[in-house]
Amino acid sequence: MSDTSIPKSAVQDAAPVRPRWKTILLRPEAMTFVLLILATLGASLLSPFFADIAYILESFTYYSEYAIVGLVLTLVIISGEIDLSGAAMMALSACLFGITYQAGYPISVAILVSLISGVAMGWFNAILVIRFKLPSIIVTIGTLTLFRGIAQVIAGDRSISKFPSWFVGIDYQYVLNLPIPVIVFCVVALALGVILGGTVLGRQIYQIGTSAIAAQHAGIRVNRIKTGLFIGMGVASSVAGLLTASRLASVRYDLASGAELQMVLIVMLGGTYIFGGRGSIIGTFLAAWLLVIIATGMTVANIPINAQLTVLGLLLIISIIATNIIYSRTQR
Amino acid sequence: MPVSDTPVLSARGISKQFGGVEVLSDVDLDLSAGEIHALLGENGAGKSTFAKILSGVHRPTRGTLALNGNPVEVPNPIAAQNLGITLIHQEPISFPDMSVTENLVLGRHDGALLGRVPWAQMERNANELMDMLRVSIDVTKPMRGLSIADQQMVEIARALASDSRLIIMDEPTAPLTPKEVETLFSIARRLRDQGRTIIFISHRLEEVQALCDRATIFRDGHLVETANVADLSDEDIIRLMIGRPLKEMMHRSGAKIGDVALEVRELSLPGKFHDISFTVRHGEIVGLAGLVGAGRTDVARAVFGVAPAASGSIAVKGKTVEIADPSDAIELGLAFVPEDRAVAGIFGTLPVDQNITAAVPGKIAPHGFIRSAIERALAEKSVKDLRIRLAALRQPIGELSGGNQQKSILARWLHTDPDILILDEPTRGIDIGVKAEFYDMIGTLAANGRGVLLISSELPELLYLCDRILVMSEGELTADIAGDEATQESVMRAAVPTKGKHGTGGSPPEHNEVAL
Structure with missing residues (x-):
């Protein structure tokens, strides 16, 4: 009977609109913001040493690498895909950087190799997801294992170090009293925020995530944009890998081991919808700070490291539930 | 005509509403033992809904059913099976990795939950059923390896296993080869001769004439006629199937028609459509009619680049073009309102x-x-x-x-600002009042010099709006009729596959008036 042209018996009038202030308050970033304030207050109460801006900034440099990848991951998730291979791409691109430098090439060449490898790895993910129409969660679980495996093969178990001193310690280089990794994070956030919120590309990312089929029918180049996003993930990961190499003054195949979960955590905490179509860069931006404050708050409050993981896990689950509740409410 | 006095099944006042819309109203029908009874009608006329009510898939909103004179309720398919009513689906629903035997006894275990399964006994029974049908199917093989025809045979065997007195076949011949159709028919006749009743739903009038004793024709949810097939010509059946007029609409007078805007040449996509050629001119509304599954939407999707054709060419304003993606089509001045608005049209949130x-x-x-x-x-x-x-x-x-x-x-x-609009069922699921607004809008679009390709399952809509109506049937273009010459009969005749494609008799070849 599916083809009967069923006349809808009653003319349905458009439902009343929610007032604008309510729409804003119901955005999940609002939740992230409130949590950020609560966490800051809570941590300050737990320890008087906490409310030291320099200390927070220093702590942030440890997380900034994941947070930078998380910004691009936000776009990937809004477009309806996911990329779990970020941490492995950091490791492999950083190892390629280290090996190239060790082989006697200038550091600029080594950096270029790392960036190109980022493009190649992102492109590889994109091919598997788009050309072969495979689910990105499985593809990137596969490639996260593959990329880290390759890193282990080419770099072995040793650390690659002895980088020139100007390259090392980027987290202690300050511009405008801010550590460089923090600056990089803020600049990337600003750029992606403008793209997502203000340009046609950003609009189309939301549209693809809302309905890829409708987007294709509207003439949006879905595959091209998704490919671009996966490559963006690769490049962001290789930049993050370089920042990590500089901060640690060495690279190993297990660099950023397990960090894919923290990347996803940051994006989810920022209120991005795991099924795509909704989310924001400002949310991810706030969530990165929230994560740092919770983590350092726990440290200054002497919560043991092994308990901190439990807290992060709970946080991830709570943020996903909260986002889903908020979205299902606005969905009606 | 082997029609006995007490009806095997009698339906009285059967009505069904879906979401406030009545899709079946007040159907009275008596089925006799030992007859093959055809249910006919356009897409959505109500024949499938009626079959589903008989087999317990749907429950009627009103009305009663009686088996051999006793009132019965058919709340679900299992209950139907127990009452001796079996629905055989076009694409059999089975468990592909289980053996034929296992599929035969599905839902009919009568032992204890953890009791021993009498495999040898079941296999013997299965073989007996196959012998009865005179088909050679290895009952120990999994269903997966069987052809669709053999899978249907297993379904029929299942009906026999539960000693069904009423077997409903919903478009069983669509996926079958001519030889398989013959086998199915001979089995159906044999079952009839055993005194069973068979309901046969088909679009192919040819098969109805060859197989059925009586036919019932549905239109717009009403039963319009039940008659002996021998007394009905194809013409009668088609007239009864479409015989409205729902409301008499004057054919819209054509706008001034200009140059060719879109030309499609020998477009083919295996399994979907074959050798499709047509043109749409500026200012012209070209209808594309056909039954559901005739390939109309596939042609539209191919032209717009959603799922490009495998061969053939498309020319826009006289220039041959490559359309590999909807973005290419849009750049060339095409627009496409898809059939499935919720999925392919809107961004809902x-x-x-x-x-x-x-x-x-x-x-x-x-x-x-x-x-x-x-x-x-x-x-x-x-x-x-x-x-x-x-x-x-x-x-x-x-x-x-x-x-x-x-x-x-x-x-x-x-x-x-498109030059060519492809509208796929643009008024489906839309209020009557708003429909009229759409008709005005479509007319205005053409009056402004745009070419319109209008796909619709509603014949009055096409007859009212179109300057020309193309008809597709089973993936092929079967007619190209000028708007003022088109009638519901001529369109339906081209849309309903009556050709002797399955070799089940010799209907006169007709109306292949594909003109370009």
């Missing part, structure tokens, strides 16, 4: 204005950045021009009614 401007990024963002003032102005103009009813532009489009969603999608394409 996004605001109305963003939905309306989705195909014109260049207009709302002249320098790369979206100017919300421009966007709002474009959307407001559409809301006013097309009388879209909404509370606010920032409202999610999913909150609007179907008609207003469809208007928004049409608005999206009007902003691209």
Whole structure:
């Protein structure tokens, strides 16, 4: 009977609109913001040493690498895909950087190799997801294992170090009293925020995530944009890998081991919808700070490291539930 | 005619509503033992719904059923099976990795839950059933390896296993080869001769004439006629199937028709459509009629680049073009309102204005950045021009009614200023009042010199609007009829596969008037 042209018996009038202030308050970033304030207050109460801006900034440099990848991951998730291979791409691109430098090439060449490898790895993910129409969660679980495996093969178990001193310690280089990794994070956030919120590309990312089929029918180049996003993930990961190499003054195949979960955590905490179509860069931006404050708050409050993981896990689950509740409410 | 006095099954006043819409009203029908009874009708006329009510898939909103004179309730398919009523699906629903035997006894275990399964006994029974049907199917093999025809045989064997007295076959011949159809027919005749009753649903009048004793014709949810097949000609059946007029609409007088806007040459996509050629001129509304599954939507999707054809060519305004993606089609001045609005049309959770401007990024963002003032102005103009009813532009489009969603999608394409519009069932699921608005809009589009390809399952709509009607049947173009010459009969005759494609008799070859 599916083809009967069923006349809808009653003319349905458009439902009343929610007032604008309510729409804003119901955005999940609002939740992230409130949590950020609560966490800051809570941590300050737990320890008087906490409310030291320099200390927070220093702590942030440890997380900034994941947070930078998380910004691009936000776009990937809004477009309806996911990329779990970020941490492995950091490791492999950083190892390629280290090996190239060790082989006697200038550091600029080594950096270029790392960036190109980022493009190649992102492109590889994109091919598997788009050309072969495979689910990105499985593809990137596969490639996260593959990329880290390759890193282990080419770099072995040793650390690659002895980088020139100007390259090392980027987290202690300050511009405008801010550590460089923090600056990089803020600049990337600003750029992606403008793209997502203000340009046609950003609009189309939301549209693809809302309905890829409708987007294709509207003439949006879905595959091209998704490919671009996966490559963006690769490049962001290789930049993050370089920042990590500089901060640690060495690279190993297990660099950023397990960090894919923290990347996803940051994006989810920022209120991005795991099924795509909704989310924001400002949310991810706030969530990165929230994560740092919770983590350092726990440290200054002497919560043991092994308990901190439990807290992060709970946080991830709570943020996903909260986002889903908020979205299902606005969905009606 | 082996028609006995007490009906095996009698339906009285059977009605069914879906969401307030009556799709079947007051059907009275008596089925006799030992007859093969055809149910005929257009798509959505109610024949399948009726069959599903008999077999317990749907429950009637009103009305009663009686088996051999005793009133019965058929709340679900299992109950139907226990009453001796079996529905055989076109594509048999089975468990592909289980053996034929296992499939035969599905849902009929009568032992204890953890009791021993009497495999040897079951296999013997299965073999007996196959012998009875005179088919050679290895009952120990998994269903997966069987042809569709053999799978149907297993379904029929299942009906026999539960000693069904009433077997309903819903378009069983569609996936079969001519030889398989013959086998099916001989089995059906044998079952009839055993005194069983068979309901045969088919679009192929040819097969109805060859097989059935009586036929019942549905139209718009009503039973319009039950008669002996011998007394009905194909012409009679077609007339009864479409015989409205629902409301007499005058054929719209054509706008001035210009040059060829779109030309499609020998377009083929294996399994979907074959060798499709037609033209659409500026100012012309070309209808594309056909039964569901005839391949109309596939042709539209191919032309628009959603699922490109394997061979053939497309020319826009006289120039052969390559359309590999909808973005190519849009650049060439094509627009496509898809059939499945909820999936392929709207972005349900996004605001109305963003939905309306989705195909014109260049207009709302002249320098790369979206100017919300421009966007709002474009959307407001559409809301006013097309009388879209909404509370606010920032409202999610999913909150609007179907008609207003469809208007928004049409608005999206009007902003691209297309030369050629492909509208796939644009008025499906839309209120009658809004439908009339759409007819006006489509007429205006053509009057403004745009070419329109209108796919519709509603014949009055096509007859009213179109300058020319193309008809597709089973993936092929079977007719090209001028609008003022087209009648419901001529369109339906081309749409219903009556050709002796399956070698089940010799109907005269007719009406292949594909003209270009």
